[in-house]
Amino acid sequence: MNNQELQMLVESISINDFKKPFRHKAFFNARLRTTGGRYMLRSHDIEINRKYFEQFGEAELIGIIKHELCHYHLHLEGKGYRHRDSDFRQLLKQVDAPRFCSTLPDTKKRRVSNRVYIYNCSACGLVYKRKRAINTARYVCGKCRGKLVKIKELTVG
Structure with a gap:
């Protein structure tokens, strides 16, 4: 068609x-x-x-x-x-119209990451745990605007 x-x-x-x-x-x-x-x-x-x-x-x-x-x-x-x-x-x-359409069988599901990124503010010491990585050159601490430092990256589970 x-x-x-x-x-x-x-x-x-x-x-x-x-x-x-x-x-x-x-x-x-x-x-x-x-x-x-x-x-x-x-x-x-x-x-x-x-x-x-x-x-x-x-x-x-x-x-x-x-x-x-x-x-x-x-x-x-x-x-x-x-x-x-x-x-x-x-x-x-x-x-007689459907509210939702059927799901496609070949659609790939998004892979769930089992990583946790831990950042520390160098000024106030606040610790951030995130599922997604942060660009530390671009983002700062939300509390004091201090520089963020990546402490470690953990694989959970």
Whole structure:
């Protein structure tokens, strides 16, 4: 499926399920990683993750399009278009759209680091324990603005 076919599919779903026209652009965005689609508030365009269509098929794609069209139509009408709004949840049920899309099986989970970095302020002696390293040339103590010195790096667990 290409962008032109996607555009036609979105327009037909909008007319059939929402009884309202879709007057903006719908296209595939290869940079989307963790989401099935995205509605752009400023341009009113809809971006779709092509991987969902390739891995789950047209049924999942239609569900994602319906979900994004709920955002689209509610936003243009000035109603609650966010996930937590009752207008949004009501419209999702009305058009039988999923609240969340399926998770992609090939997505790599972020590796959890088991390191702890310990820093000491040379001026006031305050000890910082951090999961992420600090650039000591750039950052200073939050209490006294003294110079931070890396004491040690521990591997936990």
